Amino acid sequence: MATNRQVKLIARPKPGLFAREDFSIEDASLTEPGAGEIRVKIEVVSLDPAMRGWVNESKSYVKPVPLGGVMRAYSAGIVDASSHPSFAVGDAVQGLLGVQQYAVSNGKGLVKVDLTKAPIERWVGGLGMPGWTAYFGLLDVGEPKEGETVVVSAASGAVGSLVGQIAKIKGCRVVGIAGGPEKCRYVTEELGFDASVDYKAGDLASQLKTACPNGIDVNFENVGGDILDTILLQMNVHGRIALCGLISGYTATEAPPGPKNIRAVLTQRLRMQGLIVFDWADRIPEAIEQLGTWHAEGLLKIREDLQQGGVDAFPDVVNMLYTGSNNGKLVLKV
Numbered sequence: 001m002a003t004n005r006q007v008k009l010i011a012r013p014k015p016g017l018f019a020r021e022d023f024s025i026e027d028a029s030l031t032e033p034g035a036g037e038i039r040v041k042i043e044v045v046s047l048d049p050a051m052r053g054w055v056n057e058s059k060s061y062v063k064p065v066p067l068g069g070v071m072r073a074y075s076a077g078i079v080d081a082s083s084h085p086s087f088a089v090g091d092a093v094q095g096l097l098g099v100q101q102y103a104v105s106n107g108k109g110l111v112k113v114d115l116t117k118a119p120i121e122r123w124v125g126g127l128g129m130p131g132w133t134a135y136f137g138l139l140d141v142g143e144p145k146e147g148e149t150v151v152v153s154a155a156s157g158a159v160g161s162l163v164g165q166i167a168k169i170k171g172c173r174v175v176g177i178a179g180g181p182e183k184c185r186y187v188t189e190e191l192g193f194d195a196s197v198d199y200k201a202g203d204l205a206s207q208l209k210t211a212c213p214n215g216i217d218v219n220f221e222n223v224g225g226d227i228l229d230t231i232l233l234q235m236n237v238h239g240r241i242a243l244c245g246l247i248s249g250y251t252a253t254e255a256p257p258g259p260k261n262i263r264a265v266l267t268q269r270l271r272m273q274g275l276i277v278f279d280w281a282d283r284i285p286e287a288i289e290q291l292g293t294w295h296a297e298g299l300l301k302i303r304e305d306l307q308q309g310g311v312d313a314f315p316d317v318v319n320m321l322y323t324g325s326n327n328g329k330l331v332l333k334v
């Protein structure tokens with residue numbers, strides 16, 4: 001009998017990295033789609049930093065993954081059975097389909113993707129949710145203007161790499177913050193950022209000052225902690241901070257300290273605004289269209305870090321995000 005291998009959350013993780021014991025990996029029987037439903041054979045699962053927050057019970061922008069439930073994830077695959085008028089067998093789709101081999105869906109929230117334009121893993125990466133986050137977060141929240149200086153942290157990753165390249169398209173000076181010489185080389189030499197700063201090399205403040213001689217107008221913040229504190233002191237008057245992520249705190253075992261330099265928000269009249277990509281759900285087609293056009297024109301370089309091992313590898317591979325071991329968008333092949 002055909003089965004569906006699934007990763008289920010069975011315990012709320014203790015502070016720190018995910019543990020294997022937080023999950024159970026089980027074979028369920030394969031279900032047929034009902035009327036108005038489809039079944040998707042999943043090919044790739046997107047591993048996203050937000051997963052560490054989705055399993056906690058604290059107040060957030062989505063409900064926590066329930067204990068005993070399939071782990072939430074953006075996944076992409078091919079429709080292999082359909083009783084839905086808008087989806088045919090063979091369509092490629094992506095959406096919140098979970099960490100499993102097959103998903104049954106009523107189609108709500110799914111996006112059809114064109115595999116002649118990009119491989120399936122890219123549709124959960126630079127052309128998928130992380131790309132939409134970069135696009136809307138930078139343009140609608142950061143509001144960069146030509147000639148301004150944009151600083152982005154976690155610059156070599158899924159979101160950061162797109163933020164920097166979009167800011168370049170908009171005529172900005174772009175500085176990326178990343179961990180280690182190889183990631184820094186990647187953002188300048190391969191992605192075309194104007195400068196990079198290695199936060200692991202020490203004296204972040206003076207490195208940043210050298211890279212941003214005219215101060216910082218827009219900060220697209222993915223990391224928080226010391227990086228945000230250092231940036232705050234170099235922001236220009238009326239600068240904008242698009243607060244996209246705080247990954248340095250996601251696996252912290254003690255509550256991270258608040259920004260020490262929050263006073264800069266007052267003295268420099270900064271706007272610091274949080275963003276959640278779900279808020280632009282009704283404009284996703286615009287992001288897909290624009291990112292797809294830039295990608296086809298060769299203006300966006302996108303890379304995936306495609307990991308093998310199927311859904312069984314999920315509990316180990318997801319932790320690569322919080323140790324910085326990924327190089328590009330982290331995706332698990334199913």
Ligand SMILES: NC(=O)c1ccc[n+]([C@@H]2O[C@H](COP(=O)([O-])OP(=O)(O)OC[C@H]3O[C@@H](n4cnc5c(N)ncnc54)[C@H](OP(=O)(O)O)[C@@H]3O)[C@@H](O)[C@H]2O)c1
Pocket residue numbers: 048049050129130133154155156157158159160177178179180183222223243244245246247248249275276277278320321322323324325326327328329330
């Ligand atoms: N608000 C939204 O709607 C939304 C949507 C998607 C993503 N996000 C956020 O965007 C950020 C980036 O996500 P992504 O998917 O693009 O991941 P990613 O950048 O591809 O991977 C995560 C990277 O974060 C960096 N990192 C991890 N721990 C760190 C630490 N303690 N200090 C400094 N850097 C650290 C590492 O890069 P280095 O090796 O360079 O340190 C790591 O490779 C995350 O904060 C995520 O939560 C937000």
